[in-house]
Each structure stands twice: as C-alpha cells, then as structure tokens.
C-alpha cells in the first residue's frame with residue numbers, strides 16, 4: 086500500500102520532470118508546437134498521479150487505525166490486570182522480571198505472585 090503510493094509519486098515526479106524538459110525543448114526548437122502538447126499532457130498525467138497518490142492516503146490511515154484497534158485490546162488487558170487478592174488494578178510498573186518470570190507486586194495489599202495466566206508477559 087505504502088510502496089504503491091511512493092511509486093505513484095515517483096511516476097508523477099518523472100512525468101513532471103519530462104514535462105519540464107519537453108517544455109524547454111519546445112522553446113528551443115522550431116516547430117515545437119507538438120512538444121508543448123506533450124509537455125502539457127505529461128504535466129496533466131503527473132498531476133493525476135499525484136491526485137491518486139494523495140487519494141491513497143486516507144485508505145492507508147484506515148489501515149493504520151485497524152492495526153491500532155487490533156493492538157489496543159492487548160494494551161488494555163495489560164493495563165487492567167487486577168490483583169488476585171484485593172482486586173486492585175495493577176499497572177505495568179508493578180510487574181518485575183524475577184529469574185526470568187514476570188512477578189507482580191500489588192501496591193495496595195503488598196501481595197507478590199507470578200503472572201502465569203497472561204501469555205503476553
């Protein structure tokens with residue numbers, strides 16, 4: 086998706102560059118009438134390509150939003166871990182790695198236990 090947009094911009098840049106070259110050629114040569122039309126056509130093509138490239142932007146943002154929405158439940162689950170003893174909401178800061186195992190220390194009741202139910206940790 087993103088590479089397609091870049092390709093469109095590159096093609097647009099080439100079209101505009103060649104348009105400029107043909108425009109210069111039209112000035113330098115006699116009978117440059119056709120060159121001007123080619124230059125105008127390339128410029129139009131270039132702007133159409135830019136238009137399509139910018140139109141691709143919103144759909145790309147939508148794709149990003151989807152991935153954010155997918156990631157969100159995991160983060161929410163991380164933030165809403167509750168203490169098994171007192172039900173207090175534990176945060177990421179309360180989790181520490183002890184001997185490679187995630188250990189939670191509840192800031193409310195002081196209970197310390199291993200996190201085994203959450204595979205994300």
Ligand SMILES: [Zn+2]
Pocket residue numbers: 168169170171172173191192193194195196
């Ligand atoms: Zn607790």
